[in-house]
Amino acid sequence: GAVVSQHPSWVICKSGTSVKIECRSLDFQATTMFWYRQFPKQSLMLMATSNEGSKATYEQGVEKDKFLINHASLTLSTLTVTSAHPEDSSFYICSARGNRDQGPQETQYFGPGTRLLVL
């Protein structure tokens, strides 16, 4: 079964609004969570890495004031897209890594993704 959940799976919003996406690890404590963005027919692009209780590390070119990441607990991270614009429309995917009984510790387990459409 799923080990990482993501909510919502679909978001349609007006330009200028903010959107919050939640990522939860279901059966393990995620010491590190990752946020990716993927445009159609393109590779995964890492946006940021967050460790529980500390500030996220953003990849070059990703605006930290626009994409707010909070990793408040070992099972929950949130990504808030502030003042969303049509060019932010994409597939946002989180992944989690931690001490899971099954599989190598270094494995990232992905959530099902969130499709964001900004009108």
Add this chain to the structure above:
Amino acid sequence: GQNIDQPTEMTATEGAIVQINCTYQTSGFNGLFWYQQHAGEAPTFLSYNVLDGLEEKGRFSSFLSRSKGYSYLLLKELQMKDSASYLCAVMDSNYQLIWGAGTKLIIKP
């Protein structure tokens, strides 16, 4: 710089065997992952290799040669549902995953 190379697209026949290659150049090495991603879905974990050799898991096997910076994913008894993109990713010395662009595998009846 860091680089992961894998073919863009491959085509194979249902019931056959296909090998997807991945070569890498990274700053350090802490393991190589293969993920499967169906269109419109998130990636799912397939395998992890950190030592040289072949790891077999059902119809899927993954091979690693660290000295050659090379890995392959072998899929046997191909099924239509195996049509997907297969992503090779290497964990570097900072435990960051470096992703390949993925290989789109098309299975024909």
